[in-house]
Amino acid sequence: MHFYTAAVTTDRTAASTVAQPSGRPTSQHSDPSAADPDITAEPLNALERRQLSRLRRWGTVGSLLLMVGSASSYGAATPIPNPVDGLRIVGLLSRVGPPALACSYAGIGLIVMCWVLIGRLAAPGRIRRLSRSQLSHTLAMWAVPLLVTPSLFSRDVYSYLAIGSMMNNGFNPYEAGPYDTLGDADPFAHQVDVRWQHTPSPYGPVYLLIAQAVVRVTGENLIVATLLQRLVELVGVAMIVWALPRLARICGFDPVAALWLGALNPLVLFHLIGGGHNEALMLGAMLAGMVIAWERSLVAGVVVITLGVGVKATAGMALAFLVIMLALRAGGRWRDLFRCGLQVGAVAVVTFAAFTAIAGVGFGWVAALGAPGSVRSFLSGSTSLGVGAGQMSRVDAVRIAVEKAREHGHSLEGAVLASDAFFPFADGPAIALEAGIGAIIQPGGSKRDDEVVAACDEAGAAMVFTGRRHFRH
Numbered sequence: 001m002h003f004y005t006a007a008v009t010t011d012r013t014a015a016s017t018v019a020q021p022s023g024r025p026t027s028q029h030s031d032p033s034a035a036d037p038d039i040t041a042e043p044l045n046a047l048e049r050r051q052l053s054r055l056r057r058w059g060t061v062g063s064l065l066l067m068v069g070s071a072s073s074y075g076a077a078t079p080i081p082n083p084v085d086g087l088r089i090v091g092l093l094s095r096v097g098p099p100a101l102a103c104s105y106a107g108i109g110l111i112v113m114c115w116v117l118i119g120r121l122a123a124p125g126r127i128r129r130l131s132r133s134q135l136s137h138t139l140a141m142w143a144v145p146l147l148v149t150p151s152l153f154s155r156d157v158y159s160y161l162a163i164g165s166m167m168n169n170g171f172n173p174y175e176a177g178p179y180d181t182l183g184d185a186d187p188f189a190h191q192v193d194v195r196w197q198h199t200p201s202p203y204g205p206v207y208l209l210i211a212q213a214v215v216r217v218t219g220e221n222l223i224v225a226t227l228l229q230r231l232v233e234l235v236g237v238a239m240i241v242w243a244l245p246r247l248a249r250i251c252g253f254d255p256v257a258a259l260w261l262g263a264l265n266p267l268v269l270f271h272l273i274g275g276g277h278n279e280a281l282m283l284g285a286m287l288a289g290m291v292i293a294w295e296r297s298l299v300a301g302v303v304v305i306t307l308g309v310g311v312k313a314t315a316g317m318a319l320a321f322l323v324i325m326l327a328l329r330a331g332g333r334w335r336d337l338f339r340c341g342l343q344v345g346a347v348a349v350v351t352f353a354a355f356t357a358i359a360g361v362g363f364g365w366v367a368a369l370g371a372p373g374s375v376r377s378f379l380s381g382s383t384s385l386g387v388g389a390g391q392m393s394r395v396d397a398v399r400i401a402v403e404k405a406r407e408h409g410h411s412l413e414g415a416v417l418a419s420d421a422f423f424p425f426a427d428g429p430a431i432a433l434e435a436g437i438g439a440i441i442q443p444g445g446s447k448r449d450d451e452v453v454a455a456c457d458e459a460g461a462a463m464v465f466t467g468r469r470h471f472r473h
Helices: 046-069 097-121 132-148 156-168 178-182 205-218 222-250 255-262 266-274 279-295 298-309 313-330 334-359 364-368 381-388 394-407 427-434 449-459
Strands: 007-009 015-019 025-029 416-418 439-442 462-465
Touching (some): 097 132, 097 255, 097 266, 132 222, 132 255, 132 266, 156 178, 156 222, 205 222, 222 255, 222 266, 222 279, 266 279, 279 298, 279 313, 298 313, 298 334, 427 449
Parallel strands (some): 416 439, 439 462
Antiparallel strands (some): 007 015
16 A cells, blocks of 8 residues: 555644655645645735625525525425415415526526636635635525525425434334324424335434434424524534535645535535535534544544434445545555554444434334335436336336236236236246236246246146247346
8 A cells, every 4th residue: 555645734733744655654844835725825806806795695696586486385395385375475476386486596597607606716726816714604695595495405304304203202213104103193294205204214323313302392393393404404514614625635635616616516505505404414524524533533533424424324435535544644554554444443333333322223224224215216317217117127017017906996806917028937927826817928938937837827827928029138
């Protein structure tokens, strides 16, 4: 592992640690201005400050348009029923969807356009450029109108609150979906997207405790719970803003550009703040933990990252990168890698086990990690391709055919099942025969046709091979 030479500069020492080919780090004093572009760049002049001010205001107008559009289900994932229905003036847009949608799209366009134009003032290498505080203030201006809206573009926030309600009522979110346990009368389960109503929680024990605390504080007040949930996610956004420039400097990248790209990004506004998604906490814990572990305390940093893992398991990737970074700083030898891996792993395991015990729901989150894969969303390109290709499971295809026939009141006793694809195994016909099918017609041509025929003979059913393939397998 001696192929890598790392130069690391920290805020506190303004010194770099260089891993030499010998594997032993040596400290070299460096010019702080060479490490921090904020020091070398001059502040914006009067003209550029006016440009920034205009862009900030127009971006704020975009956020206000999003806030106005969120009064309708066309512009936000409003609760059902919409709490503004019937109110004078405020409830107008809830009854006229297209204008609300137009407001939302106009707001999105304004924010994206202003973000791109501000990026010119944050570009690396400029003689005069934005400061980190100017970017942070811009993010605050654009975020404030979104703090009082319903959840934007997603109903996930209601899933979070339903999970908290399940915890408060003594149900294990890893064993069943919110609708199955709480029922339609629960104010939170009623709002959950239909695709997640019967799905166990895919989130870690840390987030279950957070959701439980939110619902415990707000009770069954859906509006207050939604707003408090968003404030909780703002903690994650604050950690992102704090950690991004520091992590960029550690990695040798421009901190101002990193803050513009990673924190002021419209996706942060729309998804993490407006949507109230728990990825804000996960990302914030990942980034902040990396910085803390590198610059201050290994144990504290790993604990923070593990808290992110306890929100969503995806944060676990940060632990692997942290191990490599620490091993390279220690000398880049294999024994350094194993030693750092054991240290990080031990702290992470103890932390996660502690919060799992506190949540009291066991290790059901392991099995629930596959829950998102059970939900089909056409917004996923791969899912759209898969669904467009048809039913990919031969067994499920037969099961669905049987269920649909029964759903429409058809008797399957002595019925005929026709398939445009051959049955490579007897498992598909077995479901049909068990349901009462008396005859099966299929192309044939499988290496196991004899097994399929034998299954039909045993059930006393007829089987016809057409000998004609409708598509190539």
